[in-house]
Structure formats: structure tokens, C-alpha cells
Amino acid sequence: MKHIVKIMTLPLAISAFWIGLASINRSTYPYTWLLPIYFIVSLGCYGLLMVGVGLMQFPTCPQEALLLRQVLHRSFCLDDCYWLPFSNFFSFSCFYKLSTCSFV
Amino acid sequence: MEKEKNKYSIIVPTYNEHINIALIIYLIFKHLQDVDFEIIVVDDGSPDGTQDVVKQLQQVYGEDRVLLRPRPKKLGLGTAYIHGLKHASGNFVVIMDADLSHHPKYLPSFIKKQLETGASIVTGTRYVKGGGVHGWNLMRKLTSRGANVLAQTFLWPGVSDLTGSFRLYKKSVLEDIISSVVSKGYVFQMEMIVRASRKGYHIEEVPITFVDRVYGSSKLGGSEIVEYLKGLAYLLVTT
């Protein structure tokens, strides 16, 4: 079954319920036409709430960034010079002179 | 030992990563000491000399451990994975970025998780305890959370991080799903995992941290958001 079908069963059930209600007696349930609006508004609120909560609890890892920089610095930087791993085995040439090596 | 029989092919797509590729290969060898693996670099004709660096690394580590499988020009990430997959000789495939956002120190935990659970896919997730992201501004976080809430509400994918691309696959499973994936960009990763989940494959998650690339800025802009929404709608009606 396509996913859209699964998802659509929920609003469909709700609208069936709503049509049922609306068709009974308009004077007994005068505000039934508000139901789908409630549904959409609460869906929106749920979405906004989830995004807000997710944003507040957003997991960050500044220490990981520092650790990575330290590892790279320890392994590859000498005198503001970027040594690539293979340079240990062959000619020691400065592969890249760049600001990367003053980052820690 | 179980570990002995398995071989892991690590596919690393690159475009202009001549520094990062050397660092990441060094780090992979450092963190995967007693595992049988090969690294497949799929470079799309980077003008910065990425391929020359890889060739030098082949001299050090061996051409059977570091494979260079280049393509003539920039053809996109999705097809780069397919290209790399064709040359993979392992029974497991790992996909990771070359820009050091995906730290090779997590590779053992992917492998361990797979051995423990027998999962078909182990996906790295940033949004659980022990995971995290560094270097994103508020806007980037907001779009990421919004995209995730939308996808969780409408797609019910069963995993917490849909757009991450640090994953381990059984090779046969990757071959099976990648052929049916049509999306590009961020949606590609999402489509892969949604299709896998729909097919009933066993998916496990491990926490990873994601440190944004130090140089260059993120490409997530208005057009990516539109692409994402289109992709979401596409997945709703096709899976």
C-alpha cells in the first residue's frame, strides 16, 4: 500500500465523522464545521512545537570540533606547514602552507 | 572469528578534496587496525589535484587497499556511489564524505553494531544521545529540524536521522535499493533509507557527531528547501 494512502486514512476518517455529525442536526451541533479547521490548526501547532523543542534540544558537540583540530594539528602540522601523511615515507616536502596550521 | 570473513569497502566520493582525502585515508587506517577493508575513492575530475594525492597514497598503502576509480567530470553524488559500488569487492559497503564531517573513529562502532545485530543497514545518526552537530547556524538548525519533523510526521521512516550519509550497508542490500532511487542531493539519502525501511530491511542506528567542514559554506538555500519538499511529496506517493 502506498504510504500516501495510509496517511490519508486518518483525515478521511475524521472528515467522515465530521460529515456524520454535520448531517445529524445543525441546531444540536452548530459548530461542527469548525472541526476540520481545528484539525489543521492542531497539526500546525504540533509541527511548530516539535520544531521548537527540537531546536532547543539540538545536540551540539563543540568539543568534537576541537578534538578533530587537535588530532589534525598533532599529526600534520609543523612550522605552519601542512604535512600530508605520505610525506613521512617519501621526501619531506611542505605540502601546503596555510592558516590551517595556526588553528589550535 | 566472524570479523575475519567480512570485508568492508569504504566508498569515498570526492570533488576538490585534495587535503581532506589524505587526512581521511590516514585516519581510516588509524582507526581500522584489524579489519579487512578497502577504500574506493570516486573522484569526479577534480581540478585541484585530488587524484595525484590519491596516487601518492596508493604508493604508501598499496593499490589493493586504496582504489582510485575516477570519472571524467562532475556527475553528481548518487551516480558516484553506484560507480564505486561496481568496483567494491567486500560484502559490506560503507559510504562516507571525504570532508572530515564524518570521522573515521566511528567506523568500529558501525561494524560492531552490525555484527551484534546482523542488521542490513547501520546508519549514523546525529540526533540521539552521544550524537551531535558542530558548526551550524540557527538557520541551518531550523531547516534541519523542520525537515526532520515533516519527514517523521508524514513518512514514518523508523530512523531518527534521514539525511545523514554516513552509513554501512550489506553490499547486496545497497545494490538492491540504489537502483530504484531517483532523487538527488539531500533527498537521495532520505529516499535510500525510506525505501530500505519499506522493503523491510533491518536498520540500526549508531550515534555520530558531525563537524561541519572548516572551509567553505553550506549550500543549503532556498532551492534546496524546495527540492526537499518535492522529494518528500514524491516519496509519499511512490513508497
Ligand SMILES: Nc1nc2c(ncn2[C@@H]2O[C@H](COP(=O)(O)OP(=O)(O)OP(=O)(O)O)[C@@H](O)[C@H]2O)c(=O)[nH]1
Ligand atoms: N565524486 C563526486 N563527489 C562529490 C560530488 N559532489 C560532492 N562530492 C563529495 O561528496 C562529499 C559530500 O559533499 P559536500 O560538498 O561536503 O556536501 P555537504 O556535506 O552536503 O555540504 P557542505 O556543507 O559543503 O559540506 C564530499 O566528500 C564531496 O567531495 C560530485 O559531484 N562527485
Ligand SMILES: [Mg+2]
Ligand atoms: Mg560536507
